Amino acid sequence: MDWIILTLILAIFCLGGITIFYMMARAFSLKGLEKWCKSEYMEILITAFIILAIIGFIQGMLYLTQEVSNELTHTTSTAPVLGSDPVNAAVFEVYKILGPIKKTYRNVFSAGFFFAFGKEISIIGTDMGGLLSKTFIPGAASLPNTIIGTFTWIINVLGIFVMWMYFFVEVMKFGDYLAVIILPMGIILRAFPPTRGVGAMFIAMGLGFAIVLPSAFLMTLFVSGSTSESLEAFEIENLDEYNKMLEELCIGNNIATASLIKNMAMSIDYQTILGMFFESSFFAILLRIFISPVIALIITYTFIRSFAMMLGADLAEIGRGLIKLI
Amino acid sequence: MIKKIPLFILCIILLFNLSHSALFDIFPDDVCGGDLNAFMSSWAVTCYIAIMISLLILLIIFLICRGMQIQKGETWAKYEMLQVGATVLILLVIVGFSEFILCSGGLTPKMIFGNVLGAGDDSMVVEAKDYLTTLMRMNTISLTSILFFNIQRETIGNFKFSVDIIGLGIGITPGKGLNSLNRVFEIAQIGIITMLVTSITQLMLFNYVYAGMFTIYLPIGILLRCFEPTRRFGGTLIGLTIALGLFWPMLLVINSVALQGIGVFGMWEGIIEFVAEQMQANQFINLHINSPADMFDGNIHTSAPITFKIGIIEPMKIMFSALSMATWKMLAINILGSLFLPLLNFAILATSMREFSRFFGEQIDLSNLTRMI
Incomplete structure (x- = not known):
């Protein structure tokens, strides 16, 4: 509640300033200034x-x-679980969501690494005891590049998602910190005619980032049913076995293990793995969670724009221009 | 009342003269840098000359009208002199604010935000410039790290080994799986180059504002505001100077304080250190740099059992997985500082420009400006 005390002090300061102007206007019989002071009194009341x-x-x-x-x-329990700060609650939810996503990222990357590795293994044979020429038996020719490409695509999507969620967390934390600074500044700036619009914008931004953004995010999560509880990391079958084989290749009989890896890479049912990923609840929940910050940001942007306009800022054209710019 | 206007104007001029003289006392060389002192005095003197020129022209018109008994012209000249007085008041306010914002003896972030992290003791302008320089440095180091990291990944990713003993062997490309990170680094490189350009542009614009707005646009604005046909345009230039010269540094300082308050810069440094440590400590890269043959135990030219060094492939995979994750996090932080906040600042600055220009003169048509951008 510090900002309220600060704001009240600043409002009283404004009141004092305008009173001095009012007294001057009365003393010098400046009707225009007197009228202006009266309208400013109304603004302070507002x-x-x-x-x-x-x-x-x-x-x-x-x-x-x-x-x-x-x-x-x-x-x-009716007792607060995460304190009364909605930003804390939202950040807590995001970090809970990020856990399974990062694990899935590692799993898919690990599996993709093994498949790409297996695909590229060549067995070298020779004729005439190696005196004439070498014959390379190429890697898993039956493994199309699109399969590896799909794994790459999943890694990229998950990576972008992780970046997006980190960005969203930082925006929320930044907005929460910013609100303490710009809310009192907004109130004081709003008291003066040349800075009324900026003050209104500061107030709207402070409230928007500190309250509306995290609340909208939590509510969107809640409404879509995409809670962190329902999100579990996507596990790839036999992943431990693949990793173990890579280690064996490093330690033991190269040719035998390499042949085994190559054969395994050729015989894996990739369609099933990818099908399981795209049909899994992980993917469905991921999509819903991905949308939640977008919806929250749209709600916040709309709130800031309309609330700032309500308080006296003229943002109709700027808003449209800004969206185009973005 | 109207008869006293010339006297009133003269009083204001005198007041301005005194305050202007005092300005040099407020900016002694030991408090502000010599450059800043010269900068302040140069634009303030130019504005002062602009005021004097306009007043002189109006006085000549006033005297001509008086001499020729043109009552209407006399009243007009008096009214215009009153407008010059208003312009002087505007200038005094700007000088007062700029003293606070520009001079190191004036308002500092610490005075506004208290003893919080990121609130420095320097003037607002210096702090704002430091912040923009930090952003540029952050993007430069991020880009360098990512480029170096990507070169390593690409080299390792395409490294082929073939080992054959008595005509039978294997050919492997151990880092082939790292190609799945191609897109990650492509996105990161393009993104950070864009952010670097944005931060450099901001810094250049910031320098331009202090080189051009105060020394050129403000005096022109002051001069133009003193005459009826150009009053609105002059006011617009004054409004622009206030918004960009006085309001923008404040916004940048707010950004800086809030970013440091939530520990963004510290987090970024942690990521860079992590990347550097991983790159240096990696066995695979060290071996690769020294000699590819060192990757194998035993002699490659003999028939002794040849094995890869233990733990080369698996740590490489783990390291690149962690590094790619660190890259995503680094990108998120850089986007916040270098893309999101400038957009936010642009929206606030656009509002302030619009309002200040409307207050002092004519409202800027920002909607067309944003469309043009």
Whole structure:
């Protein structure tokens, strides 16, 4: 609640400044200035209402987020599980989601590494005791590049997903920290006519990033049923065996192990592995989770734009231009 | 009231003169750098000359009108002198704010944000410039690391070994599986080059603002604002200078404080250190750099059993898996600092430019500007 005290001090400071202007206007009989001061008094009154509305809004959203957070963590207790900060709750959820995704990334990369390795193994034979020429028996010719390509694609998608979630976490943390700075600044800037729009934007951004963004994310997760509890890492069958064979190749009989790896790489049922991945609940939940931050950011952007306009910023054209720029 | 206007104008000029003289006292060489002092005095003097020129022209018009008994012209000249007075007031406000923002003896991030991480003791401009330089450095080091890392990966990925003893053997490409990371590094390289360009552009624009806005655009704005036909355009230039010269550093400092507050820079340094350690410690790379033959136990030219050195392939796989994950995380952090925040700043700056220009003169048509960008 520090920002509220700070904001109130700044609002009183503004009130004092305008009162001085008002007294000057009365003393010098400047009707225009007197009228302006009166309108500014109204603006400060509006600012006070805004502060009250913000406090109410934050309390309401915190309560709602707490409820959703409890639901996500399956807690029946009414006591706060993750504190009252929705950002903490959202970051906690993202990290829980990231665990199985990173494990899947490692699994798929490991398996893809083995298959690509097996595909490229060549057995060297010679005729005439090696005196004339060497004959290379090529790698697993029956293993099409598209299979390896599909594994590569999955790794890329998972990597982009991990990057996206890290980015989202940092945006939420940044927004939470930013709100403490820009909310009081927004209130004070809004008190002056040339900076009214910027002040309104600061207030809207502070609330948007600290409250709306994490809350919207948690609620989207909750509504879609894509909780961290339902996400389990995708396991590839025989992965330990593949890894063991790679180790054996390093230690023991090269040719025998290499032949075995090559044969195995040729005989693996890739269609089944890939089919299992794309039909797994992991993939379905992943897609829903991927969308959640996008929806949360759209909600936040809409909130910032409309709330800032409500408070006096003129963003109609800027908003459209900015989206085009992005 | 209107009869007192010239006197009022003269009072303001005197006040400005005094404050301007005091300006040199506020910026002694031992407090601000000599360059900053010269910079401040140069643009302030130019603005002062602009005011004097406009006042002189109006006084001549006023005297002509008085001499020729043109009442209407006399009233107009008086009104215009009042506008010059308003411009002087605007200039005084700008000088006051710029003292706070530009001078190291003025407002510092520590004074605003308290003793929080990232809030320095230097002036806002210096802190803002430091932040932009840090971003550029961050992107440069990230790009160098990724390029180096990618070169290593590509070399290892295409390295072929064939071993045959008495005519029978194997041919392997141990790092072939690393090709699945091609796209990761392609994305990372393109992304970080874009971010590097963005951060360099920001830094250049920042330098330009301080080289051009205060010394060229502001004096022109002040001069133009003193005359009726160009008043709106002059006000717009003044608004632009305030938004870019005074408001932008503040936004950058806010970004810097918030990023350091959540430990983004520390996290990034941790990733870079991790990447460097992994690259140096990797047995495969060291062996490869020294001699490919060192990868094998035994002599390659004899019939003794030839084996790969224990633990070469598996650690290589684990290392590249971890490094690719670190690259994704590094990208996320760089995107936040170098793409997301500039866009956020652009939205705020656009709003402030629009409002300041409307307040001092004519509103800028930003919608067309953003379309053009």
